[in-house]
Amino acid sequence: MKIKVGVSNRHIHLTEDAYRLLFEKNLTKKSDLSQPGQFSSEEVLTIEANGKKIDNVRIVGPFRKYNQVEISRRDARFLGINPPVRKSGDLKDACDIIISNEQGRYKLKDCCIIANRHVHISNSYAKELRLKDNDEVKIVIPKDKGGIVKAFIKTSDDAVLELHIDTDDANAFNLNTGDEVELIL
């Protein structure tokens, strides 16, 4: 079956407490993301490790119950860190990273990962397809630098069906948000 691709750039999820340490004003929606309720905010931070910095990393809302910084392998090489490949919310062995803006600078412990490729799917549609959370599926990418990659199922009540990949994958396979790939059950 065909599914659409969403390319995730590096971004930050914060708890409200972590956010308040660096911002006076409230988190402000810039634009809705494809998954219901998720939005990219006006607020950005600098991330830093080993003296290397990446500016303008956007906070994705709403607030989470944990802090999580998702970067690409390319970012990780630049920053000189080696974060594990994890599904969102699994912060086992995650790296520390410093976040800052003009108001402050502090280290977020155990928060930085490279997100695994994952397929958002609603609980009801997953049930129909006999898929459950964390199942592994294959994705066939038909481009001139195509291939087959594995991805993990991520169910939620109101998910929009979509494959999420990072910018390294997007570049390696020449994929853009909105492109179609094939999901093999």
Place this chain on the structure above:
Amino acid sequence: MKIKVGVSNRHIHLTEDAYRLLFEKNLTKKSDLSQPGQFSSEEVLTIEANGKKIDNVRIVGPFRKYNQVEISRRDARFLGINPPVRKSGDLKDACDIIISNEQGRYKLKDCCIIANRHVHISNSYAKELRLKDNDEVKIVIPKDKGGIVKAFIKTSDDAVLELHIDTDDANAFNLNTGDEVELIL
């Protein structure tokens, strides 16, 4: 069968005539590359398109019969160009790109490509495996962000068996030069 990976960063191949327009001194070997006779040189150039520049792009010797600039999709996005995915030497629909250093600046026509994934193999070993130039093979990448990609066979008399990928692939699959992957015949 297991084969080793070689990661190619962006680089430039030039004819001697094209080289002489920008350098007084001879092309100087910096270090040998894995394929016999190939070397990265001390000489670097800036590549440029649409007012965007990437500095320190290394010339790979020896001189070629054609000019060819190999970049990654990420570089291409940054430069605002859309080069085709091609095997080395196939410059159909290749992009123009400006090269420069302190001595000069000129446009190289029809030279910029994204190199396809390819497997260097000697003629004799290819024959033994019943492979020929341009055959498509599958590569299984066993990492945590692994997958299966296609690659093309590139035969020459004295080739060292090696899969060549670009930095986008290396980042997407978390591969480094010297890592092992599996070639499926």
